[in-house]
Amino acid sequence: MDRPTAPVPPPGCPAHQSGGRVPLHGPEFAADPQAYYSYLRHYGPTAPVELAPGVEATLVTDYATALQLLQDSGAFRKDARRWRDLNEGRVSPDSPVAPLLAYRPNAMFSDGAEHLRLRQAITDSMARVDSRRLGRSTEQVSTYLISQFGSRGSADLLGDYAKQLPLFVFNELFGCTADIGDRVVFGMTGMFDGVNAEQAVGVMFGAIGELVALKRARPGDDVPSWLMEHSSKLTDEELVHQIALLLVAGNEPLRNLIGNTLHRLLTHDAYAHQGGLIDEAMDDTLWENPPMQNLAPHYPTSDMEFAGQKLQAGDLVLVSFAAANTGPALTAARQAGSNRAHLAWSAGPHACPSKEPARQITVAAIENLLNKLPDVELAVPTESLTWRPGPFNRGLTALPAKFTPVRTASRPTPEARAEAPSHHEQGPTRGRGERGVWSQFLNWLTR
Numbered sequence: 001m002d003r004p005t006a007p008v009p010p011p012g013c014p015a016h017q018s019g020g021r022v023p024l025h026g027p028e029f030a031a032d033p034q035a036y037y038s039y040l041r042h043y044g045p046t047a048p049v050e051l052a053p054g055v056e057a058t059l060v061t062d063y064a065t066a067l068q069l070l071q072d073s074g075a076f077r078k079d080a081r082r083w084r085d086l087n088e089g090r091v092s093p094d095s096p097v098a099p100l101l102a103y104r105p106n107a108m109f110s111d112g113a114e115h116l117r118l119r120q121a122i123t124d125s126m127a128r129v130d131s132r133r134l135g136r137s138t139e140q141v142s143t144y145l146i147s148q149f150g151s152r153g154s155a156d157l158l159g160d161y162a163k164q165l166p167l168f169v170f171n172e173l174f175g176c177t178a179d180i181g182d183r184v185v186f187g188m189t190g191m192f193d194g195v196n197a198e199q200a201v202g203v204m205f206g207a208i209g210e211l212v213a214l215k216r217a218r219p220g221d222d223v224p225s226w227l228m229e230h231s232s233k234l235t236d237e238e239l240v241h242q243i244a245l246l247l248v249a250g251n252e253p254l255r256n257l258i259g260n261t262l263h264r265l266l267t268h269d270a271y272a273h274q275g276g277l278i279d280e281a282m283d284d285t286l287w288e289n290p291p292m293q294n295l296a297p298h299y300p301t302s303d304m305e306f307a308g309q310k311l312q313a314g315d316l317v318l319v320s321f322a323a324a325n326t327g328p329a330l331t332a333a334r335q336a337g338s339n340r341a342h343l344a345w346s347a348g349p350h351a352c353p354s355k356e357p358a359r360q361i362t363v364a365a366i367e368n369l370l371n372k373l374p375d376v377e378l379a380v381p382t383e384s385l386t387w388r389p390g391p392f393n394r395g396l397t398a399l400p401a402k403f404t405p406v407r408t409a410s411r412p413t414p415e416a417r418a419e420a421p422s423h424h425e426q427g428p429t430r431g432r433g434e435r436g437v438w439s440q441f442l443n444w445l446t447r
């Protein structure tokens, strides 16, 4: 297939300054990524992009081409130790994109039989999460968070709510004690906010190591214990890395799925009068503003031609879920009623294994918020909202909202109180000083 010649960037487009590669970083991209995707489509099904200064990649923007790549695990591999530009020193290990793209021994970066073994342990353990328990714990966390700001009549629904909620729900599912859970929250928050990221990663891995030791000694009704029981027989090191993967792969996109869906509900009048509005708004968000906009890094196993593009073994190739979902060819399929055919969860052997719990947490979190704050609305003009920079995740920096102040019935349910002591009995804070937000939540649960 003949590849079209590279399009000329519009005047002012930063592609002029990046050696013809279109930068997916910086404030212009964050302000309007869809304008960039429209432009990138002029290159054909794939386009040359820059993920951070000096980090080059090929981005697949076309839906059918994306599926072809995601399903061809013979020609494309996930193991980032194949990444030529990193191996040959053109990308520094200190690059801002390295923490997400560099190899770790987990399912996300594995191929073939090793991937199957790790992934099976993950899917089987996540399948043991009881949906009633998940619904109850999401509602409890949600009610607690609302009780912290409800009487103010205003809140940042991102920082005060969407960001915190998945962290607490995960701590509950993973059976984290007060001390361990506080450090997981500290580590995850530092990693995602980029504040002392290296220290944060150390704190998080340290806490997960302790969690693994604790669950080996005293297994519980939680995801780490189920991973340990699994016939894949994961070693302690493998356990630490799969638990870290679940936390990292789960928290940030969940925060953004809740945030982006709330944003949609608060900025589109169309949902106001529909039944089932949250599901509808979430599906529309997954199509048009997915939490992971560009990811699925893959590396060709040999020099090849792919969708008219010459690739060398070890080149970094990513999929733009956001561009593939919004391509003109897909609009017809979507209108024909296949409302879940989007790529927001990726596809193929590495597709998200946890979309059902992720959907359930998102819907329950938003439902409880809208029930408790029925007149919630945006507190600032839509145009003043800003989005976090970076090529991978798509999420707001803040979502300021206002509502009639409420005194939430902030008592936990009897079931929650009955379950809470299992966290507390293992949970001294070991003299580390001030209690963290997770300990405060556990105190609230049992007061």
Ligand code: HEM
Pocket (backbone or CB within 6 Å): 107, 108, 109, 119, 122, 245, 246, 247, 249, 250, 251, 253, 254, 257, 286, 290, 291, 292, 295, 296, 297, 343, 344, 345, 346, 349, 350, 351, 352, 353, 354, 355, 357, 358
């Ligand atoms: C309960 C919350 C979640 C958990 C525990 C979770 C877990 C995971 C795991 C373990 C993987 C790696 C699978 C593999 O490589 O075989 C993965 C992949 C993925 N997840 Fe999720 N996830 C969650 C929520 C989400 C959400 C909300 C989204 C966005 C809509 C999402 C989108 C994706 C995508 C696009 C991939 C493929 C990434 C890639 O190949 O680079 N996930 N997820």
